[in-house]
C-alpha cells in the first residue's frame with residue numbers, strides 16, 4: 213500500500229491559492245480604478261466648487277466658461293443631454309420593444325437565429341461611424357424636410373442615438389420576453405387568447421421589469437453617448453426645447469474641453485470634472501434603478 | 515373564409531361530447547398517438563391512464579388543438595365536436611379553446627392578481643355581463659371563494675400550490691366552456707390538495723364534460739366514470755371505470771393496473 217502523498221496535495225493547494233490571489237488582484241485593480249476615478253472627480257470638482265458655489269452651478273441657466281463673461285450654470289448642458297435622451301428614447305423604445313416582441317413571439321427560429329447576431333453587430337459599430345451617418349445622411353434629410361434647420365441640430369443627434377440603442381433594447385427585452393415560461397403562454401392560449409393577446413397581455417406584462425431594465429440601461433447609454441452627439445448636435449449650450457437647433461450635451465462639452473487648449477489646473481479646465489461628477493451621479497442612479505428592476509424580474513421566476 | 519360557428523348545435527349527438535376518428539399525432543416521424551378512435555360521453559368524467567410517455571398528454575391536447583403550438587407535432591384523423599371536425603381547415607383554433615378549456619399539470623397562474631387571473635379570459639372574450647359577479651361565481655365553482663374572497667387584489671403567486679391549481683380551474687370555468695381538459699391536475703400537489711381537486715372534479719361533472727389525464731390509477735378509479743388505458747400511443751382498452759379496474763379484458767391492462775409494469 214502506498215502512503216498518502218500529502219506533499220502533493222499541499223502543492224496543489226498552493227496552486228489554487230496562487231490562482232485565487234491572481235483573480236483577487238484583477239478584481240482589486242478594477243475596484244481601485246473605479247475608486248481612483250471617483251477620487252479624481254471629487255477632488256478636482258472640490259477645487260472647482262471652492263470658486264463657484266454649488267447652487268449657482270446647479271441652477272444657473274447660462275454656461276459660458278470660455279467666454280470673457282463667464283457663466284457656470286450647468287442647466288443648458290443638462291437640457292441638451294435630456295433633449296438627446298428623450299428624443300432618442302422616443303424612437304428607440306417603440307421600435308426596440310416591437311422588434312423584441314416580433315423576435316420572441318412571432319419570428320421563426322430560423323429568422324431569430326439570423327437576426328440576433330445582426331443586432332449584436334449593430335451594437336458593436338463604433339459610435340463615430342454613427343456620427344458621420346447622422347451628419348451626412350440624417351441631417352441633410354432633416355434640412356430638406358425643415359428648411360432653416362442648422363447643420364448641427366439636436367434632432368439629428370437624437371435620431372442617430374435612437375438608432376444606436378435600438379439593438380440594445382431589442383436584444384435585452386427579447387431576453388426578458390424569452391424568459392417568460394411557456395406554461396404562461398399555454399395558459400393564455402388555453403383560454404382562447406390570440407397570439408397578439410398572448411404577447412401583449414401576458415408575455416409583455418410578465419417580462420415588464422426586464423423590459424424596463426433594458427429601457428433604463430438604454431437611457432443611461434443615451435446620456436453617456438458622446439461621439440455621435442458631438443458630431444451631429446454641435447457645441448452650443450442652450451436652454452431650448454427646439455430639436456432643430458444646435459445644442460451641447462454634458463459629454464460633448466467634456467470632449468470639447470479635453471481636446472482644446474484649455475490649460476490644466478485652471479478653473480475653466482476644472483469645469484469638466486464638475487460636469488463629469490454630475491454625469492457620474494446620473495448614470496449611477498440610472499444603473500442602480502435598472503438593477504433594481506432586473507432583480508425584481510429575476511425573483512419572479514427563480 | 516368564414517370560420518365555423520362552434521355554437522351551432524344542429525350536428526349534436528345528444529350524449530356525445532367529443533369523438534375521435536383514427537386520430538394520430540406524430541412528432542417528426544414517430545407516432546406519439548396511433549390511430550385512436552373513441553367517444554367521450556357528455557357530462558361524464560373520462561380518465562386517460564397509462565405509463566409516462568405513452569401519449570396521454572399529446573392525445574388530450576388534440577381536443578383543444580393545443581398541439582398546434584408545437585411546430586413538430588402533426589395531427590392526422592378527426593376530432594368531432596358537435597358534428598364538426600375540429601381539425602377542418604375552416605375551424606379557428608382560438609374559438610375551439612374558448613369552448614374547450616384546459617387545466618395543466620403544473621399550476622400556471624398569471625403573475626397578476628387573483629381577480630385579474632379570472633377576469634383575463636372574460637376580458638379577451640368580450641364578456642358583457644358583470645365582471646365581479648362572474649369572478650365570484652367562477653371562484654365558487656372551483657371551491658376557492660371562501661379562501662380568497664378577502665384577498666382578490668393580491669398576487670396569485672402568493673397562493674399555495676393547491677389553491678393556485680383551483681384558481682387555474684376557476685380561470686378555465688370563467689369563460690364557461692362545455693368541456694374541461696385536465697392534464698394530471700394534481701400531480702404537483704400534496705394529498706390534501708389532491709383530495710380537494712378530486713372532490714371538485716366530482717362536483718363539476720354535473721355541468722361539464724371532463725377529460726382527465728392521470729398516471730395515478732387510484733385517482734382514475736375515484737373520480738372517473740370511464741377509463742381509457744393507453745400504451746405506447748395505442749388505445750389498449752376503454753370502458754366503464756369500475757369494470758376496467760375489476761375485470762380488465764386485455765392482458766396488458768391487467769398487467770398495468772396490478773402494477774406489473776409502468
Ligand SMILES: Nc1ncnc2c1ncn2[C@@H]1O[C@H](COP(=O)(O)OP(=O)(O)O)[C@@H](O)[C@H]1O
Pocket residue numbers: 541546564565566567568569570571572573584586
Ligand atoms: N414537443 C415534443 N416533441 C417531440 N416529442 C415529444 C414532444 N412532446 C412529447 N413527445 C413524445 O411523445 C411521446 C408521448 O408524450 P406525452 O404525450 O407527453 O406522454 P404522457 O403524457 O403520457 O407522459 C413521448 O415519447 C414523448 O417523448
Ligand SMILES: [Mg+2]
Pocket residue numbers: 570571572697
Ligand atoms: Mg403528460
